[in-house]
Amino acid sequence: MNNIVSIGTSHHIAPIEFREKLAFSEEQLIESLHNLRNSYHLKEAVILSTCNRVEVYAVANPQMITESPTKTLLDFLSHYHRIGADILKKWSYLHQNIEAIQHLFRVTSSLDSMVVGESQILGQVKEAYDISRSAGGSGTILNRLFTKAFSVGKRIRTETTIASGAVSISYAAVELAKKIFNTLEQKTVAIIGAGEMSELTAKHLVANGVSKVIVANRTYERAVNLAKKFNGIPVSYDENLDFLIDADIVISSTEAPNYMIQRKPLADIMRKRKHKYMFLIDIAVPRDIDPDVSKINHAFLYNIDDLEAVVASNLKDRYEEADRAEKIVTQEAQRFHDQLQILEVNPTIKALHQQFQDIADVEIQECLNLANLSKTQESAITSMANAIVKKLLHHPVQNLRHSVNDGNADHSQYVHALRELFALDEKYDKEQE
């Protein structure tokens, strides 16, 4: 039986103080992979180590393992990181077979991530897998498992909407801008005041094609400093807001106690810019922009609460979609598990056939050598022998295949019995390889 096992810890169950103790550097990864194969007698292994999770996936070697493979993994981690087995047990999860498969699929689908639908994890798992593969850690089964896990991750992201909708304020602003403007290229963004959030939003807008950045501040030096970051145009302002005439997107985050942008002056500016659309984002508290501004035609105003509501609603949608994604993951894991088991019985069936056929061939040959038979008689004997082989094997093979699909029967016991009883291992496994 090819046992897929995994051990791991993540932000869901363990604090950072514990996760950092378990983390692997890249050299440690390679060293550990060799260790797992040579000292711990595991057939295959992949280690995933990110800031949110540390996980080891392994395939047990049925001939070598004397104790349970999960215990082997537990021993390995507790020895390697010098952590007491009790503490490790408390803050980690152990999975076997279908559960291990399902867990990995959930991880690559980002269902187990802090923010459901995030895209980073897929890349991180890929990296971990690549390291393991080039270090000789993964083999036939884990190669299959991880390739499938990547395709499930992609499927989830295309067939469900768990990865759509902005889940940060700055991305929400970019998405909204795209609802007003077809393209952000050739558009101008004006940042009033400084602040981490406005910088981040401006950065995202520039990454999405905004070509011109105006940086406005009450003190000119500050404007110049911030403008350098975006290759922008620094502007100092007092009461005059004329620099807004060119601005298609305005991000305001000053510390001014009153409304800086009021309805009447902005209406004048809108007239001067020939009523081209303007998207205003007010992320200051207290607010910078008079809410009445949104009554001006073609001026669209969102404040920090509005953006947060957008994010909250997107997050809610993602979690609703996550249920659908979980169903797909469960299905895929079951299917992969079944395929793996069929793969497991196939060599045995083949070996069994081969052995019977070989015996028949030898006996036919002997029989033919003894008796002097005509061609028709020869072929009659040959087909009789072949038919006997076929019919003798019919039920065992059928039942073996059924045992795979039948959840209650343990096909690995059958495989084991067949191999023992017919002594399949010595000769026919070598042929397989």
Add this chain to the structure above:
Amino acid sequence: MNFLFLITVLLYLATTIFHVLYLTFGERSDAVSIRSRMEMIAFWMTILSFGILTLFIILWWIKQGYFAITKWSDSIAFLAWTITLVYLIIVRLTKLRTLGSFVMPVAFIFILISYSFSETTSHRADIFTTNWVIPHVILIILSYASFIAAFGFGLMYLIAEKKIREKTQTLLYNILPPLDVADELGSIFIFLGVILLTIGVLVGSFLPTYLKDLPWNWYDPKVISTLVTWLIYVVHICIRQFWGWRGRKAAFLSILGFLAVLCTYVGVDLTLDSIHEFQ
């Protein structure tokens, strides 16, 4: 023949239903897969309906022995065909399938009107045999189709703007185009429509000189109604060019223009006497 027409009407009805369903499911966040399926069905239904209508029109022309678009009910069927064609071209160019939810119901209503009035027998008046009548009618029908596309963009603009101002995040909002796209495309089709209408009307105004029997009458209700329609759209273009009016006001004007088209094309024909009355 009549049976094929009935099938066409039913196909357009089905297309309309799927387009409306597509829009309705747009409001629900748990129906993403249903919505994308609706979108596919609606789109392929449009193509099927268009194909059958094309077949019907060609067979009808063969049966009549001439380009039968000068009879009112025939011309209305031809308008429905043109609306569908314009919509399919827009989808090909911009991928904005959502437009179908706004223009295909209009096409269905026209097809239905055409079907209901196709029974009224009429003799082909001699004046309509002149070669200049055909381009006159075709140009005006093309302009109407453009105006109806602009009407669809106007509606989409208004809904999208409302969603942005209300700050509600429904999925419907994801299938509508960005504001500037809806606005720009609407104005392009109004511009196109005005050009086609202008040429079409000019062609028509020469007809009385060719046809001695046809009196030129400024008081013809259809002429007046068309002029009003034309004026609405010209005003639309002017205020956009010179005062930068766009967005909501432009969208409202495109809806007003559409109503004027309806009055001219359907209202006048059904109620008032006119030389343009096709029967």
